[in-house]
Amino acid sequence: MYRWPTVNYKEEGMREGMQIEDSQISIDDKVELLDALSETGLKQIVVGSFVSPKWTPQMERIDEIVTRFTPKPGVTYTALALNSRGVERAKAYSPPLTIERDQFPRLGVHMCDVFVRRNTNRSQAQEMERWPQVVAQAQELNIKEAGIGTNASWGSNFLGEFPVDDLMTMLERQHSMWDEVGIKVASASMGDPMSHCTPAKVEESVYRVKEKWPEINNIRLHLHNGRNMAIASAYAAMRVLGPEDTLDIDGTIGGYGGCPYCGNGRATGMAPSEDILHMMEDMGIETGVDIDKLIECVWMAEKVMGRELYGHVSKAGPRPKSVSSLYNIDMPFVETLEQAKHFKVGPSAYEGGIYPYREPITSEYRDRVDQGKPAYDPAGGEWPWKQDWFPAKD
Amino acid sequence: MYRWPTVNYKEEGMREGMQIEDSQISIDDKVELLDALSETGLKQIVVGSFVSPKWTPQMERIDEIVTRFTPKPGVTYTALALNSRGVERAKAYSPPLTIERDQFPRLGVHMCDVFVRRNTNRSQAQEMERWPQVVAQAQELNIKEAGIGTNASWGSNFLGEFPVDDLMTMLERQHSMWDEVGIKVASASMGDPMSHCTPAKVEESVYRVKEKWPEINNIRLHLHNGRNMAIASAYAAMRVLGPEDTLDIDGTIGGYGGCPYCGNGRATGMAPSEDILHMMEDMGIETGVDIDKLIECVWMAEKVMGRELYGHVSKAGPRPKSVSSLYNIDMPFVETLEQAKHFKVGPSAYEGGIYPYREPITSEYRDRVDQGKPAYDPAGGEWPWKQDWFPAKD
Numbered sequence: 001m002y003r004w005p006t007v008n009y010k011e012e013g014m015r016e017g018m019q020i021e022d023s024q025i026s027i028d029d030k031v032e033l034l035d036a037l038s039e040t041g042l043k044q045i046v047v048g049s050f051v052s053p054k055w056t057p058q059m060e061r062i063d064e065i066v067t068r069f070t071p072k073p074g075v076t077y078t079a080l081a082l083n084s085r086g087v088e089r090a091k092a093y094s095p096p097l098t099i100e101r102d103q104f105p106r107l108g109v110h111m112c113d114v115f116v117r118r119n120t121n122r123s124q125a126q127e128m129e130r131w132p133q134v135v136a137q138a139q140e141l142n143i144k145e146a147g148i149g150t151n152a153s154w155g156s157n158f159l160g161e162f163p164v165d166d167l168m169t170m171l172e173r174q175h176s177m178w179d180e181v182g183i184k185v186a187s188a189s190m191g192d193p194m195s196h197c198t199p200a201k202v203e204e205s206v207y208r209v210k211e212k213w214p215e216i217n218n219i220r221l222h223l224h225n226g227r228n229m230a231i232a233s234a235y236a237a238m239r240v241l242g243p244e245d246t247l248d249i250d251g252t253i254g255g256y257g258g259c260p261y262c263g264n265g266r267a268t269g270m271a272p273s274e275d276i277l278h279m280m281e282d283m284g285i286e287t288g289v290d291i292d293k294l295i296e297c298v299w300m301a302e303k304v305m306g307r308e309l310y311g312h313v314s315k316a317g318p319r320p321k322s323v324s325s326l327y328n329i330d331m332p333f334v335e336t337l338e339q340a341k342h343f344k345v346g347p348s349a350y351e352g353g354i355y356p357y358r359e360p361i362t363s364e365y366r367d368r369v370d371q372g373k374p375a376y377d378p379a380g381g382e383w384p385w386k387q388d389w390f391p392a393k394d
Numbered sequence: 395m396y397r398w399p400t401v402n403y404k405e406e407g408m409r410e411g412m413q414i415e416d417s418q419i420s421i422d423d424k425v426e427l428l429d430a431l432s433e434t435g436l437k438q439i440v441v442g443s444f445v446s447p448k449w450t451p452q453m454e455r456i457d458e459i460v461t462r463f464t465p466k467p468g469v470t471y472t473a474l475a476l477n478s479r480g481v482e483r484a485k486a487y488s489p490p491l492t493i494e495r496d497q498f499p500r501l502g503v504h505m506c507d508v509f510v511r512r513n514t515n516r517s518q519a520q521e522m523e524r525w526p527q528v529v530a531q532a533q534e535l536n537i538k539e540a541g542i543g544t545n546a547s548w549g550s551n552f553l554g555e556f557p558v559d560d561l562m563t564m565l566e567r568q569h570s571m572w573d574e575v576g577i578k579v580a581s582a583s584m585g586d587p588m589s590h591c592t593p594a595k596v597e598e599s600v601y602r603v604k605e606k607w608p609e610i611n612n613i614r615l616h617l618h619n620g621r622n623m624a625i626a627s628a629y630a631a632m633r634v635l636g637p638e639d640t641l642d643i644d645g646t647i648g649g650y651g652g653c654p655y656c657g658n659g660r661a662t663g664m665a666p667s668e669d670i671l672h673m674m675e676d677m678g679i680e681t682g683v684d685i686d687k688l689i690e691c692v693w694m695a696e697k698v699m700g701r702e703l704y705g706h707v708s709k710a711g712p713r714p715k716s717v718s719s720l721y722n723i724d725m726p727f728v729e730t731l732e733q734a735k736h737f738k739v740g741p742s743a744y745e746g747g748i749y750p751y752r753e754p755i756t757s758e759y760r761d762r763v764d765q766g767k768p769a770y771d772p773a774g775g776e777w778p779w780k781q782d783w784f785p786a787k788d
Contacts, residue, residue: 020729055748055750111769112759112769113757113758113759113760114723114755114757114759114760117755117757118723118751118755123757124759124778125778128778155713157713157714157720157721158720158721158723158757158760159720159759159760159763159769160714160715160716160717160720160763160769161713161715162769162770166769166770169770169777173777195710195713196713198673198676198677199626199629199673200629200673200676200677201676203633225706226706226707226709226710226711227669227672227673227706227707227710227712227713228625228666228669228705228706228707229625229669229673231622231623231625231626232593232625232626232629232673235593235594235626235629235630236629236633239597239630239633260727260728260729260747260748261727262728263721263725263728263734263736264709264710264711264728264734265727265728265729265730265731265733265734266729266730266731266734267706267709267710267711267731267734268710269706272622275621275622275623278621279592279593279594279621279623279626282592282594282595283592283594308702310704310706311622312619312620312621312622312661312663312704313620313621313622315620315658315661316589316620316621316658316661316662317620317658317661318621319549319551319555319589319590319621320551320554321554321555322554323554326551326552326553326554327551327552327657329508329512329552331657333654333655333659334654334656334657334658334659335414335654335659335660336659336660337659337660337661339659340657340658340659340660340661342657353654354449354654356449357512361508361511361512363507363508363511363517363552364507365506365507365508365518365553366507366508366552366553369553369554375505375506375550375553375554375556375560376556376560376563384518384519384522
């Protein structure tokens with residue numbers, strides 16, 4: 001019914017995830033997890049951040065991680081740096097790191113003056129003061145396409161909700177500065193560090209951006225999940241984009257992560273990568289990611305963290321589609337999360353479970369599916385009402 | 395931008411939730427939780443099920459619960475019964491129970507012959523064999539409006555994915571049986587016991603139902619959440635319905651629940667009520683539910699179950715909107731889930747957290763908001779570029 005945008009997915013678990021976890025997690029564990037992530041088919045992985053170890057001790061030994069991990073050809077590895085000192089530190093490891101330069105020179109601003117002060121020790125005014133300089137530099141370099149963007153786009157834990165009108169006003173202001181110097185705006189970025197996204201607001205925002213500026217064909221969303229709205233919001237954005245558009249979107253395996261400045265800590269989270277990528281798979285959006293391998297990474301991360309993470313596909317397993325992945329139709333009760341792991345560990349997981357049937361379960365449908373035929377076959381006449389037993393024949 | 399349907403929300407935690415939990419949870423705890431749910435503003439609460447205690451020992455003492463709980467005027471309490479014996483048992487407690495009769499005589503069928511056999515000891519053929527009888531009875535009673543419906547609508551753990559075309563064929567067949575006797579179809583129900591819903595498929599299904607039969611203005615969705623798609627799917631359905639439509643939708647506090655027959659057990663879940671109702675609140679859909687009180691119920695349920703449930707709003711708190719609920723802008727680090735509970739338990743939750751600032755955080759924006767003004771004020775000229783410091787003035 002719909003045609004979807006191209007989606008570029010960035011795995012943030014090693015950065016957004018690890019930065020809010022125990023700083024004592026071993027480098028061995030982190031390197032093992034990063035190497036496992038590299039084998040899943042993910043194309044963009046953030047390995048961590050080069051920030052002050054004083055306030056982010058979780059990233060104190062980032063140098064060891066980038067030295068010891070095994071880069072996989074074809075995967076882009078980046079690291080977050082919030083200032084020039086961080087960028088310099090990261091450059092020492094490039095390659096294997098790619099020093100992330102925004103493809104577009106971008107005007108950006110936090111809608112929330114409080115969060116930007118808490119998180120980066122700058123005011124919103126200081127962010128805006130840089131705008132003319134960004135524009136001037138782009139002119140000097142003869143740049144053809146630029147970007148606009150907001151962070152804390154839909155609301156803040158410290159200031160409350162921002163109506164989409166306010167977001168649009170902020171983007172319009174940035175857009176007009178590019179217009180004045182004749183540089184085309186091709187990208188709009190909307191961040192959400194405090195989990196104020198909702199599908200209705202994200203859909204409205206992306207729709208209005210596209211409606212006002214159809215030439216913007218790159219949308220970037222960094223959505224947090226403290227109110228469980230990240231997946232629905234991502235879907236809502238995909239809904240109003242088309243195949244001519246590219247959506248850059250981020251998440252973390254298991255959905256863990258957050259920052260200590262936003263006020264929600266580990267309750268913040270992001271869209272669980274395994275869940276949102278499995279959704280995209282169903283929609284026919286190319287991801288290149290092997291969900292089973294990604295689930296192995298989630299289980300590995302849960303072992304390291306010593307607790308269950310937030311994702312669901314890692315607990316229930318993917319929707320079985322291939323014949324070989326279909327469940328045993330005569331399986332006993334599956335009740336606990338341990339028993340539910342049969343999708344990966346096999347029948348031993350539910351062995352000894354309650355078996356309530358007098359006779360084994362059988363079904364002609366499954367027989368058909370096992371033979372490689374579809375359950376329902378419009379062409380082959382397998383619809384129930386074409387069979388003898390059906391009470392109200394054509 | 396959009397106008398939404400009326401939504402009727404049904405809380406299933408006492409039934410879908412409890413049926414997969416420890417059968418030893420005390421009746422005292424269950425009654426206390428049910429009574430707390432009654433105080434939240436929820437309008438429809440399922441209290442449990444009248445089923446065989448042999449296979450569902452969790453519901454063995456349902457009689458005690460319905461005897462001891464305190465019915466709240468204005469709340470409709472129902473119980474699940476899968477056969478006439480169950481209905482008879484439930485009738486003994488009506489009132490306070492409302493014996494659930496579908497508002498519409500309904501033709502219904504499981505798309506998955508295996509699941510219906512496992513769950514109800516009937517085949518799909520047996521479900522369909524009842525169709526002519528349902529139609530005849532509706533004719534006798536001179537019924538004006540009827541329903542159609544599927545369960546396991548989008549796929550099955552035992553048979554794989556069902557294309558939306560198959561679902562539509564099944565609904566069309568039912569619709570034509572009502573057409574033949576001149577009874578209008580006003581309602582379509584789609585269930586999903588095995589968590590195969592995805593927003594794209596749910597949106598397509600609801601869209602096609604409405605497109606084909608615009609006179610269907612009641613849609614019912616019972617979505618499970620084993621692959622974390624229930625909220626996005628519900629949003630996708632709301633997206634293609636309008637104010638002339640009613641959406642009946644179910645979920646559970648904390649998002650717990652499932653059945654032992656589907657193969658996912660406790661990994662199944664439903665949309666967490668607190669998360670989906672908070673979403674609806676943001677969309678301007680009337681729910682009548684006090685999210686704070688609902689969160690108290692989730693915390694109560696987590697205490698009873700001895701573990702964290704799946705919902706998010708209960709961990710991060712609702713998006714603060716009122717001035718009194720905004721976070722302290724000078725709060726220290728919030729890292730753990732315990733610290734994150736400050737939204738309900740107050741500043742003691744984060745007391746002793748790391749404080750990284752040399753000087754207290756201040757912001758003119760917060761000053762404005764504290765005075766009851768909006769953060770941005772298009773009318774009042776509070777946009778940053780209208781102020782003296784802004785570097786690129788109009």
